[in-house]
Amino acid sequence: MEMIKVKLEGHDYRYEVFQIVSLFYNKSEIEFVEDDDFNVKSVVDYDNKSAKFKIYENNSLKICEDYKITDDKKQIKNAIKLTALRALKNYTGINIPWGILVGIRPTKIVHECYKSKLKDEDIINYLLSNYDLSLEKAILALEVAKNESKYLTYNKKDISLYIDVPFCPSRCIYCSFTSTPIKGNELIVNQYINALKKEIRCTLNFLKNKGFRIDTIYIGGGTPTSLSGDNLEIIFNELGSNIDLFKVKEFTVEAGRPDSIDCEKLKVLKEYGCSRISINPQTMNDETLKRIGRLHDSKDIVDKYYIARNLGFDNINMDIIIGLIGENSNDVKNTMEKLKELSPDSITIHTMAVKRASYLNERGYKAKSDEIDSMYDIAVNYVKNMGMYPYYMYRQKNMVSPLENVGYCMKDKECIYNIQMIAENISIAGFGPGAITKLVFIDENRIERISNVKDIKEYVTRIDEMIEKKLKGLDMLF
Numbered sequence: 001m002e003m004i005k006v007k008l009e010g011h012d013y014r015y016e017v018f019q020i021v022s023l024f025y026n027k028s029e030i031e032f033v034e035d036d037d038f039n040v041k042s043v044v045d046y047d048n049k050s051a052k053f054k055i056y057e058n059n060s061l062k063i064c065e066d067y068k069i070t071d072d073k074k075q076i077k078n079a080i081k082l083t084a085l086r087a088l089k090n091y092t093g094i095n096i097p098w099g100i101l102v103g104i105r106p107t108k109i110v111h112e113c114y115k116s117k118l119k120d121e122d123i124i125n126y127l128l129s130n131y132d133l134s135l136e137k138a139i140l141a142l143e144v145a146k147n148e149s150k151y152l153t154y155n156k157k158d159i160s161l162y163i164d165v166p167f168c169p170s171r172c173i174y175c176s177f178t179s180t181p182i183k184g185n186e187l188i189v190n191q192y193i194n195a196l197k198k199e200i201r202c203t204l205n206f207l208k209n210k211g212f213r214i215d216t217i218y219i220g221g222g223t224p225t226s227l228s229g230d231n232l233e234i235i236f237n238e239l240g241s242n243i244d245l246f247k248v249k250e251f252t253v254e255a256g257r258p259d260s261i262d263c264e265k266l267k268v269l270k271e272y273g274c275s276r277i278s279i280n281p282q283t284m285n286d287e288t289l290k291r292i293g294r295l296h297d298s299k300d301i302v303d304k305y306y307i308a309r310n311l312g313f314d315n316i317n318m319d320i321i322i323g324l325i326g327e328n329s330n331d332v333k334n335t336m337e338k339l340k341e342l343s344p345d346s347i348t349i350h351t352m353a354v355k356r357a358s359y360l361n362e363r364g365y366k367a368k369s370d371e372i373d374s375m376y377d378i379a380v381n382y383v384k385n386m387g388m389y390p391y392y393m394y395r396q397k398n399m400v401s402p403l404e405n406v407g408y409c410m411k412d413k414e415c416i417y418n419i420q421m422i423a424e425n426i427s428i429a430g431f432g433p434g435a436i437t438k439l440v441f442i443d444e445n446r447i448e449r450i451s452n453v454k455d456i457k458e459y460v461t462r463i464d465e466m467i468e469k470k471l472k473g474l475d476m477l478f
Contacts, residue, residue, distance in 0.1 A: 004030045007038035010045060016077050017042045019102045020084040024092050042080060044069065051076065053083035055091050063087050078130065085132055098395060098404065099132030105394050105422050106137075106404075110145035111152070137404075140390065144406070147391045148419040153426070154442050156477065158215045159207060160420055163196070163235070164432030165221040166456055169260050170295055180456060182226045188456055192433070193231055195463040197238045199431050202467045204242035206474065207429070214243050215426060216250040218417040223256040229265045236272035245273035250416045252276040258304040259296035266311050276415060279305055279344075280319035284335040288324050298338065305342050315413055318344045322379060322403075323352030323372045332375040336382035346409035347388065349379050376403055383408040392418045427477060429470065433459040437470050439477060448473065 004025050006017060014032055021030050021040070043052040049070070055063040065087040067079040081100040089096065098106070109131070113123040120142060127138040167182040167189065182189065207214070217239070224232070236245070245251055253269050255261050255277040269277065283289060284298045308316055320335055339347060351372065388408035392415070395404050407418055420426045424447055428438045434454040440447055450473045452466045453459050459466065 002029070004040055005033045005038045006030065006040045006042065007033055007036075009041060009043040011042070011076070011080065013042075013077055013080050016081050017084055020081050020100060021088065023085070023096050023102065024088045024094055042084060044076065044080065051079035051083050053080075053087040055087055063091050065090070082130075082132060095134070096132075097134040097137045099134075099137075101131055101133065101395060103395060105424075106133075106141040107145040107148065107393060108423065110141050111149070111423065114145070114149075140393070140404075140406075144390045144393045147389060148414070148423065151414060151416050151419045152423055153215075155213075155426075156442055157212055159212045159427045159429055160216040160218070160417055161214060161239075162417075162421075162428055162430045162435055163200075163217070163219045163224075164430065164435040164452075165219060165224040165227060166192070166433045167221065167226045168223045169226050169257060170293055188460070189227070189231065191460045192456055193227075193234055195460045196235065196432055198463055199467055199470075200235075200238045201242065203429055203431070203470060203474075204239075206471050208242065210474070210478065214248050216252070216417040216420065217245070217248055218252045218254075218421075220254045221256070223260050224253055225255050225257075225260040225265050229262075229268045232265060232268050233272075236268065240272060248273075250275055252278070252415060252417055254278045254280070255304075255308070256280050257294065257296065258300040259294070261304045261307075263307050263311070266308055266313070270311055270313070274313075276315040276317065277308060277313055278317040278319060278348075279308065281335070281339075282319060282321045283324055283327065283331065284338040285327065285331045288327055288331065291326055292324060302338070302342065305344070314345070316344045317346040317348060317407075317409075317415065318342070319348045319350060320379060321350045321352055322376045327375070328371065329375050329378055332378045336379055340382060340386055343386070345413040346391075346407060346415065347379075347383050347386075348405065348407045349376070349383070350405045351376060351403040372403065380406075380408075386410075391415075392422050394422050427474075429474065437473060439473050441477070448476070 004021060006021065008014060008017065018030060039056045041054045043054065045052065049068055050066050051069050052064060052066040054061055065083040067083050069076050069079045078100065085096060085100050088094070109127070110123055113126060118126065123142060124135070124138045127133045127141060128135065133141070167180050167185070169183070170181060180188070239245060251274050253274050255266070255269070256279070258279065261279065279301065281298065281301045282292065284301065286297045289297060305316065318339055320339070322332065388410055390406045391409050392407045393404055407415065421428065424438065424440060427440045430437045430452060433452055433456050435452045437450040438447060439450070450470055453462060
């Protein structure tokens, strides 16, 4: 079919249908129609308790998938997605290993199954039949859920902190995060630091008075180490004035790009109790680093890694991205061989996600799914042979292949914050432009989110409003 013309009948779950159809076809090829000029129809028949997905060729019915529905809204949505997925898999021959789980945290489903006292075999069957996962992905979801479970506490008075540093040395072409080149923006950096200090001080005073216990701290971005050592120290001082940084379970700083890391900054991190850092090469191939907009080479990555090790950092993560523009299996092998020599404590394998706000999306970047799958398998085999196991996982929309992002680690080197962020078992207070405060109402099985404005200048001028809104939200937890 040149153009996928979708008609809905008996329901208006356009977004759910679009999610599934876009797994098989480019979004520009999908159109929803109201008239009879369609070649795909998604139907919900409430009288006969059935959801159907029909594919037509030359006005003749080619494929029809149906699924029984109940009166439950969530089950109806899943039925709509399942019929679409199964019909399109049949029609195109394309396999989608994660089934209908698009932009969803698969392990949350597993944890819910455990709460219902289901056994492992029953959980696997549930994932296969209700979400159309492949057996391999169902087993992976189960393994990750087991590995992260020991860190999942459900104490209402526990809270973690996320601090966003929205600056970078330069912008990578795949990036869509709120980030500003730090060079030439010294004035706004100073204004940001002052606003952030106020936000931290007011919020931590509130949390202390309410009897909260700070569980973990994560400083990300952006590239936090694009800030000067002095500015990092200002932030850490503000944190340390309100809490004992050496007593939190985990204090992570995304050291990030090696062109922003130096010995003095790492010493500041160590002095203030940072227990885990991430040095993120994305690739160890110099040509790729140039293509994606990095201002360093692979030697810089190695040099900064050993500086951190020599300073006593014993929990270092390294990120890689599968599907970077121009890379092939040999490039991934080269990256993994070099990381194997370094022997970090954890490696996070990301599959490229082409976000709407990224340079790559503007240029219409596409990648071949089978090549990505092969490169991904190479990376996974390497980390397993290094003795690592998967401890957290999530899926994004717009991935160049229907895969997943997975954190692998050596024994007891998990990132607790990452697990909390995905499992959503604990409230998280967010600081900085674009940061999200996540309120977890454990007894009600409910989550609310409070977002700071993304624009840095607006964040600075509206900081009092951001603080007031956050404190009102946090007060709702009582």
